Amino acid sequence: MENYDKMLENIYSKLQSSKSTSGERFEIPQFExxxxxxxxxxxxxxxxxxxxxxxxxxxxxxxxxxxxxxxxxxxxxxxxxxxxxxxxxxxxxxxxxxxxxVICKQCGKPDTNIATVERTKMLVCESCGARRPVR
Ligand SMILES: [Zn+2]
The missing domain is CATH 3.30.70.3150 (Alpha-Beta Plaits)
Structure with missing residues (x-):
């Protein structure tokens, strides 16, 4: 688990350094x-x-x-x-x-996926590693 945390930390710091200047916000697409x-x-x-x-x-x-x-x-x-x-x-x-x-409540990015952990649906953020249960 410790390695995993370090790995996430590493990824996160890389993301921050590469994306800190853009500051783009995810735009929700529009239905036609x-x-x-x-x-x-x-x-x-x-x-x-x-x-x-x-x-x-x-x-x-x-x-x-x-x-x-x-x-x-x-x-x-x-x-x-x-x-x-x-x-x-x-x-x-x-x-x-x-x-x-879709949106991660921790970092506001849409780079997430939904995984089932112990029969609970979780929204897992690929950017910052945050997880939260979803209905
Ligand atoms: Zn996040």
Missing amino acids: VLIEGKNKTIIKNFRKVCDTIRRDPVMLSKNISKEVGAPVDIDNERLIIHRKVFPIVLQKKLDFFVNEF
Whole structure:
């Protein structure tokens, strides 16, 4: 464990020295939303957004389905929601999802992954090594 900590410390100091000047902040991607008729909403760039935030499309689709209370289908690049949902509502859901399941609360970077440790889902930061449980 001590070696692991040292390794993280090492990585962290390297990151700090190489990135200290940029100060860039992660920008949450924007959904491109199309409302079709009365009961259908399409997120045109769904897969692209998932690639950007590096999360499984299935995980995000389930989260959206639960949040808007409607069934969804992944259709290649797109997500089809079987309900009319306004773009601003979907964007807020995405913002929440990213803050909860992507951004590291310690260092604010999106370089994280989700790992299961002893049956608990953890958000693990690749930049600073911070971990926190997620729902
Ligand atoms: Zn971090």
